[in-house]
Amino acid sequence: MIGLAVIGAGYWGPNLVRNAQATPAIRLEYLCDLDLDRAKATLGRYSTVKATSSYEQVLDDPAVHAVAVATPAGTHFDLARAAIEAGKHVLVEKPLTPSYEEGVKLVEMAERAGVVLMCDHTFCYTPAVQRIRELVRSGEIGDIRFVDSVRINLGLVQPDVNVLWDLAPHDASILDFILPDDVTPVAVSAHGSDPIDAGRACVAYLTVWLSNGTLAHIHVNWLSPTKIRTTVIGGSRRTIVWDDVNPSQRLAVYDRGVDRAETLDERRQTLISYRLGDVLVPALPEREALRTMMAEFASAIAEQRPPLTDGRSGLRVLALLEAAVASMELGGARVEIKKTDDTAR
Amino acid sequence: MIGLAVIGAGYWGPNLVRNAQATPAIRLEYLCDLDLDRAKATLGRYSTVKATSSYEQVLDDPAVHAVAVATPAGTHFDLARAAIEAGKHVLVEKPLTPSYEEGVKLVEMAERAGVVLMCDHTFCYTPAVQRIRELVRSGEIGDIRFVDSVRINLGLVQPDVNVLWDLAPHDASILDFILPDDVTPVAVSAHGSDPIDAGRACVAYLTVWLSNGTLAHIHVNWLSPTKIRTTVIGGSRRTIVWDDVNPSQRLAVYDRGVDRAETLDERRQTLISYRLGDVLVPALPEREALRTMMAEFASAIAEQRPPLTDGRSGLRVLALLEAAVASMELGGARVEIKKTDDTAR
Amino acid sequence: MIGLAVIGAGYWGPNLVRNAQATPAIRLEYLCDLDLDRAKATLGRYSTVKATSSYEQVLDDPAVHAVAVATPAGTHFDLARAAIEAGKHVLVEKPLTPSYEEGVKLVEMAERAGVVLMCDHTFCYTPAVQRIRELVRSGEIGDIRFVDSVRINLGLVQPDVNVLWDLAPHDASILDFILPDDVTPVAVSAHGSDPIDAGRACVAYLTVWLSNGTLAHIHVNWLSPTKIRTTVIGGSRRTIVWDDVNPSQRLAVYDRGVDRAETLDERRQTLISYRLGDVLVPALPEREALRTMMAEFASAIAEQRPPLTDGRSGLRVLALLEAAVASMELGGARVEIKKTDDTAR
């Protein structure tokens, strides 16, 4: 049984608490927050889990083998470093750290210390994304021809980060997760706007060049009263449409035949024609992503292996985001994405 | 009664023939195509309309007051010029001409000749776009904050033009049609890709800077087995979502309240919060756009006024497209959009 | 080439005119209506088809081999009889006749005369219903377990017939068309209501006992501002959901596994459990049903065979409707459905 402490009782922490309690391989020991009352209120009136405001107490407790850090991004580096130094396994909310440079340090420290460093890229643990990964990486959809991701949220304008840092980590981590090993992001062009004078971009568009010569594109947007979360992955054999706000049909896999044929009727002078084929809507389990993520964290610790979304996947996400921010500051110029030393998954 | 000849019996011409016949103010005299058999076959076995392969015959016939040109774009300039010189009113398929320069010539010739020059920007005559125009230009949605247009088609890869020239004229003409007079496209950055080695871009992304500091964005794509045609127009008071492949709910107008409030529960350190308000799905008539377009052409001729989508609107679309093509060739650099002399609508 | 006259230029006649003209094997000779101006207006300004108000002229013309009757139901019997007596093939709008008894006479007359008698059960010629027929009759969905059909229309309240006679012929003819030969309607219980004091039922529910012991159910309803047209066909192996107002996904075929298993988790004391399987959304051609129907009429004439929806299928529909009306008058009592002599299809 892995003793765990959740650090941070803010927006996300309660979800980690709930799912840690439901994970058989985990024993939740603490919920730690600088605001002790908030920690207590989060645990509620019926819990035997300890609330504390002392991170030192947590790190000193030998019953704690791992920490899950759900605090503001600016504190991730210090909290994770201290945990690694105390020999604890670490799960960190996205983004891993506010800078690629700090991220590299954490990853290297964890590797030296032999502890698991995991990023909570939650969407990668949804049944939909896991199925997409299978469909893409097994070759079932054929070669990647485009990836288009739209994430229009009725989320709140964040006080400290722009929409790119707030929302694009989701898309970047999903992209990192589903792409085949030989298709990687190599450069990015990004544009943003701030039409409500929020002091930071509230709408952003990222055009990402992939190593196979195709484009991925990400649209993130805070300024909407309705959620749109649609990702289209076009392949040479099939196309996947993932509509995350349509629970009865999240995933649709379109068959597609491409014929080089003379179509006499409709558009006659055409080289390549397309026909609409059947659509398969695969059955997906109704499983909470965070529960799967927590189980993966526990398994990685038990099996002493990197988790599916390890620190290096966090680094790759940071590399893409930093390049996008740099491009946005350059008015949309193409910026190369840093290569991490080891991108093997 | 306006005597009309339709020129071109290819992909689009039959639609013009059908709608011209259904327009009371129009008398269809000819269907003209170099391939006389194709013209005859298009008219069918029961028609009294004349088929001809001679454009001269058409222009010489005093019963013909106007021509509707539905031939390949490369022939638009010569055909329209001849018609204008013969004193005929002219309706031209999109794009007006393959180049902005030729377009300017046509517009000036038509103005000097005192004949109507109209672009068949069909989407502008759909009930949905006409309602969007009202909602936007009346101020009902408030200030424009973003416009996002996705046009993923199961259309055919065209042999002669790229996806930008094939599909983006729709989006550019809609944008031109719905924006208020004081919000105009000023520059564009465009990226494209050709993942099927078609020899021309099959996927393209256009980021368009508007004069009010916000962004419009256009995604056009040939490589899909399913149609996606969604345009979101975000305003300060309401947001419009137009889903053109959902006939029972093409248009949804989202109410939206923006509060600068302290939200204690969910995301506490937030400056601006959004709430999801009611949605209004307006009733739209089931009216064929091309019929409305044809009636507008007839009315503009009868009333000796510019039509809603006149030659100058065609010019503005060409200016945007030419800038986008230039940007795409420059790897996505920002390219200013030419200003036409008179953009008043 | 089959010479055809369309009789009736009212609501439906124009559709027959248009589709007859588009059918290669047919030569449209006349549009006949008591109101000659209406016939002329329907043909329009460009047609070479003859308009007439004389049914005698039509029947006397040897160039006319067949008539398509689209007049009020009360006139079907006399018009069809005269045509049969004149040796013409006959296509009749639904319902075949206002009474089963008259229908039998027509069917027998046509059989004796050796002419084709066809019912325009249009829905049977939609790509969706044709695919459903294949899926059901091939055994692909397994044994029929229930059929549920909802037809809520924003149609007009009819002045002469109730909702059952107006709308249920669609559902009855579809049921007749898709069911396997060994599953037939045997009895019906019907309830109706007239909540707007229209003088006739505006809402009706039909419960139909099938010969295999299962139920089919039909809900027809005029009183709605929105169309709902959903038919569910539950089989032992698959279930079909047909949503006719959703053009991008009219047909969905649900896989379904039935396990007699002990489910410990959710509902423990259960004998039979169900799981939600994959869904297949088959590609359907975008083809006008009426065109297919017209081609079937022409083929049946040319091949001297009964059409898919022959007079006997019209009789079976009448038998169900008459039983339903009788049940409604009896307050919903079960009424047996007359057996036609030959129900082979």
Added chain:
Amino acid sequence: MIGLAVIGAGYWGPNLVRNAQATPAIRLEYLCDLDLDRAKATLGRYSTVKATSSYEQVLDDPAVHAVAVATPAGTHFDLARAAIEAGKHVLVEKPLTPSYEEGVKLVEMAERAGVVLMCDHTFCYTPAVQRIRELVRSGEIGDIRFVDSVRINLGLVQPDVNVLWDLAPHDASILDFILPDDVTPVAVSAHGSDPIDAGRACVAYLTVWLSNGTLAHIHVNWLSPTKIRTTVIGGSRRTIVWDDVNPSQRLAVYDRGVDRAETLDERRQTLISYRLGDVLVPALPEREALRTMMAEFASAIAEQRPPLTDGRSGLRVLALLEAAVASMELGGARVEIKKTDDTAR
């Protein structure tokens, strides 16, 4: 603070446990189940709530002021009676009891004892149904013209009750909750079928006569791999469509104009025409129904008043169900629904 014990740790009990813990006015004291291990497992590893297998212990404990009974229906009467005799307030899962007669006894006992007796008609506490109730009872939709409810579930076939007793209590309780006081169910005709030889009806149709002369209709069905949960409430001024499996648009309110006009174009001989008006999709909070229900239970106890879904509403549901069962046994004959003494709400 109201001390509560949840009785039954089966299918539904865990939901009551979770929501009781989240209700500020309630203090959860016990989870009681004959199977103590199941009770303990339901509470989990971190709870301070007591698990017990002794109902006596629960009733003897003065810290327990109320019990929530989530056991099989056959045990409701005895458990509720014992609780009432012990002076406890009682919440009971639907159906209140297996028979109307037992239900009457419980209601009268609770009234004499001065304790709250509440039915957990959960759907009545969903934001959608609460909004429907407002729209209907405020007169906003006008006079009721029809109510149509479809509940096709991928639920499990129950070992002890038929589909009518399993699913129709939801529809019956919703109908009871939303109808105006002067519109009540008066009689019912019901048909069922058992196409899988389960030994009890798996599909059932209920036609319910309302006191205003209109019909309500309920279709309940176990045999489907896909959920359909659609209720249409047709009013003289507006029509409500509630699609419970479409979270982004659960409720749509259709405007509707009825004109007695001569429509020359479409269907000319018509007395009454309808037009499709705008649709309003109201914003609904994302609130768990069971939490609202639990809060209502607590408030009713605190304020010594009947809850929204009191024992008498449970009786009215039982009266409808018993009549439906009787009708089904009579082959669908119309059966009058018992009137409860006091139907005031």
